[in-house]
Amino acid sequence: MKKNLLITIALLALNLSRAQEIDIQREGAFAQKPIPVALSGFAGEGAEVLKFDLYVQGFSFVMPDAAQYLISGSDAGGVSGTVTDKVARKVVLSRSYNGASLRRQAHMFADEIVQAITNKKGIGQTKIAFKAQPGGIGAGEIYVADFDGRGAQAVTGDGAIVAKPAWVPGRLALYYTSYARGNPDIFYHSLSTGQRRPIAGYSGLNTGAAVSPDGSKIAMVLSKSGSANIWVGNADGSNLKRLTTGIEDSSPCWSPDGQWICFGMKTKDGERRRLAKVSASGGDIHLLNTAGVANPTEPDWSPDGKWIAFTRQAGDFDICVVSADGSLAPAILVRGENPSWSPNSRTLVFNHATGHRQVLSVLDVFTKQYKDCPRATGSNSQPAWAK
Amino acid sequence: MNRLQKKCLVATAGLHLLLVLVIVFGSAFFTSHTKPDETQVLNVIPANLVDAAFNSGVKNAAPPAPVAKPPEPTPQPPPPKPDVTPPTPHPKPEPVKLPEPEPVKPQKLSPDDLKPLEPAKTETKKIEISLKPVIHNVPKVTTDISAADAARTAAKAAKKRADAFANAARSIEKNASSATTVEMPGTGSVSYANYASVVKSIYEQAWTPPDDTASDDANTKVSVTIGRDGAVITARILNPSGDSRVDNSVRRTLDRVTFVAPFPEGAKEKERTFIINFNLKAKKLLG
Numbered sequence: 008m009k010k011n012l013l014i015t016i017a018l019l020a021l022n023l024s025r026a027q028e029i030d031i032q033r034e035g036a037f038a039q040k041p042i043p044v045a046l047s048g049f050a051g052e053g054a055e056v057l058k059f060d061l062y063v064q065g066f067s068f069v070m071p072d073a074a075q076y077l078i079s080g081s082d083a084g085g086v087s088g089t090v091t092d093k094v095a096r097k098v099v100l101s102r103s104y105n106g107a108s109l110r111r112q113a114h115m116f117a118d119e120i121v122q123a124i125t126n127k128k129g130i131g132q133t134k135i136a137f138k139a140q141p142g143g144i145g146a147g148e149i150y151v152a153d154f155d156g157r158g159a160q161a162v163t164g165d166g167a168i169v170a171k172p173a174w175v176p177g178r179l180a181l182y183y184t185s186y187a188r189g190n191p192d193i194f195y196h197s198l199s200t201g202q203r204r205p206i207a208g209y210s211g212l213n214t215g216a217a218v219s220p221d222g223s224k225i226a227m228v229l230s231k232s233g234s235a236n237i238w239v240g241n242a243d244g245s246n247l248k249r250l251t252t253g254i255e256d257s258s259p260c261w262s263p264d265g266q267w268i269c270f271g272m273k274t275k276d277g278e279r280r281r282l283a284k285v286s287a288s289g290g291d292i293h294l295l296n297t298a299g300v301a302n303p304t305e306p307d308w309s310p311d312g313k314w315i316a317f318t319r320q321a322g323d324f325d326i327c328v329v330s331a332d333g334s335l336a337p338a339i340l341v342r343g344e345n346p347s348w349s350p351n352s353r354t355l356v357f358n359h360a361t362g363h364r365q366v367l368s369v370l371d372v373f374t375k376q377y378k379d380c381p382r383a384t385g386s387n388s389q390p391a392w393a394k
Numbered sequence: 395m396n397r398l399q400k401k402c403l404v405a406t407a408g409l410h411l412l413l414v415l416v417i418v419f420g421s422a423f424f425t426s427h428t429k430p431d432e433t434q435v436l437n438v439i440p441a442n443l444v445d446a447a448f449n450s451g452v453k454n455a456a457p458p459a460p461v462a463k464p465p466e467p468t469p470q471p472p473p474p475k476p477d478v479t480p481p482t483p484h485p486k487p488e489p490v491k492l493p494e495p496e497p498v499k500p501q502k503l504s505p506d507d508l509k510p511l512e513p514a515k516t517e518t519k520k521i522e523i524s525l526k527p528v529i530h531n532v533p534k535v536t537t538d539i540s541a542a543d544a545a546r547t548a549a550k551a552a553k554k555r556a557d558a559f560a561n562a563a564r565s566i567e568k569n570a571s572s573a574t575t576v577e578m579p580g581t582g583s584v585s586y587a588n589y590a591s592v593v594k595s596i597y598e599q600a601w602t603p604p605d606d607t608a609s610d611d612a613n614t615k616v617s618v619t620i621g622r623d624g625a626v627i628t629a630r631i632l633n634p635s636g637d638s639r640v641d642n643s644v645r646r647t648l649d650r651v652t653f654v655a656p657f658p659e660g661a662k663e664k665e666r667t668f669i670i671n672f673n674l675k676a677k678k679l680l681g
Binding site for chain 1: 590593594596597598599600601602603605617649650651652653666667668669670671672673674675
């Protein structure tokens with residue numbers, strides 16, 4: 008009897024342990040696999056918009072057999088479509104749009120697809136500002152366009168050298184640098200009223216304006232005290248305070264909580280560049296750990312606060328990303344410069360050289376997929392994503 | 395019962411209890427040692443090897459499970475047939491080859507693969523022969539006639555040569571493709587390991603890890619029980635990783651996967667349980 012009992016217990020134990028073990032491993036952060044989807048039924052502009060929007064948000068297009076999601080529909084007369092989760096075997100999204108342009112409808116559908124599949128807000132209806140130089144170099148104008156570079160419109164018409172447009176968060180207004188008055192000055196420009204006014208016109212350099220997340224303050228680079236340093240002031244340029252005293256500081260950007268300003272600086276010997284941050288109310292300068300990446304510059308803090316994108320200047324220019332708290336070593340993503348985060352902290356817009364011209368490009372940071380935007384005119388650079 | 399007997403009873407009872415405990419709970423300490431080895435091998439296989447055997451399961455059609463058996467043998471004979479028909483114009487092989495494919499049908503023997511290859515060789519030889527006379531003719535003509543004509547004939551010859559090459563390439567392509575198609579029906583039986591690789595690939599593809607992790611190395615351990623028909627009976631997290639974003643992404647994956655694939659032929663169990671470790675490593679390397 009006892010023996011029998013023991014044997015049954017032993018068998019039970021064996022049964023329990025027979026579950027087969029499977030390991031599924033992924034490398035995190037910057038080595039993500041795109042989500043495979045199959046697109047069918049869309050033609051022309053609708054298909055083009057959906058492909059661009061989804062590709063730069065971490066999707067890839069495959070045959071239906073290999074897809075995780077099937078996106079089918081049509082863009083004849085208006086965009087309509089459904090998204091089917093092939094694995095769960097259910098429809099996760101079904102929409103049809105009317106009104107506005109076909110392009111706009113397709114962007115909206117792309118946004119809803121992104122929301123349904125990744126639970127993130129899409130970027131299809133966001134805007135960027137950038138600098139365009141018709142002659143490739145020298146004088147240019149500030150432009151505003153859809154995030155994919157379409158529908159570009161000139162904001163300025165001075166025929167002067169311009170630089171570094173920056174959006175006021177949540178508003179149709181820009182700060183930028185222009186030589187319109189013969190000196191690099193910072194201007195505020197409302198896109199809704201068309202009015203503009205100078206914000207900083209001190210002797211020497213006035214550039215690199217960055218607006219605080221609440222819109223009440225601006226950080227900028229001024230050289231009125233001799234060297235180019237980071238200054239912070241009210242949105243109208245009043246109440247200035249000098250934050251740094253280095254030999255050459257550049258490209259300030261705000262942390263999303265408005266507490267910190269991250270910027271590029273030169274080391275004391277003037278030979279190397281570093282990234283550093285300083286409290287927006289002033290204080291000690293903290294160097295950022297970008298170990299292994301030489302000459303980092305042009306930082307941009309992601310709206311979710313987790314990442315800082317920057318440019319590596321080492322022979323070529325490369326787009327890099329480091330975790331803002333320094334817990335992960337920086338990753339070098341693609342060739343390019345002047346990165347600017349999308350509102351959803353997943354995508355970057357940047358510019359890179361093709362031939363003698365610069366072209367804007369949109370990069371999905373976590374899969375490293377990117378696509379170039381159509382050029383507005385000449386050379387396009389220094390993009391800023393409206394947030 | 396005297397004292398000694400009592401002592402002995404207590405001692406034996408105690409030992410038996412210990413033995414039972416070891417048997418029941420001991421397995422928990424052993425599982426992790428042997429199993430990872432099996433799964434690592436399976437990483438790449440699923441798409442091709444398993445496809446033929448699990449068509450119904452992988453390509454998300456529920457009913458084909460029982461239907462899959464009859465169609466399998468019927469498509470298999472046709473691939474050898476087209477390979478055989480091209481040689482039929484030649485008088486010699488005809489009587490030999492036509493009877494052969496019929497008896498071979500049920501057995502899927504390897505000799506089948508070899509025979510279509512033989513006629514292929516004879517075909518390529520013929521093309522080589524047609525090449526040679528063209529080359530010999532060209533120099534003869536050029537010595538007699540003007541340079542312009544020579545150029546023209548040379549161009550013709552070049553074109554002929556190019557055509558001959560194209561033909562040869564085409565015939566080689568034909569033969570090569572026929573050889574590969576014959577290989578496919580080779581996997582008749584399905585091993586236990588293949589099924590695990592299907593499970594693995596389905597869960598791997600369905601999993602979208604979060605953009606960011608709080609930890610460098612997050613491991614979420616889940617248990618998935620699959621029924622005979624391929625439907626997922628239960629799926630639950632055994633050990634969360636502690637990183638809520640990773641755990642949530644795994645939970646979403648478990649919710650999504652409701653069907654894997656029917657068990658392979660000959661499987662006797664009503665259900666199978668798999669322990670799956672979803673592991674996300676933060677990449678620390680540059681570039």
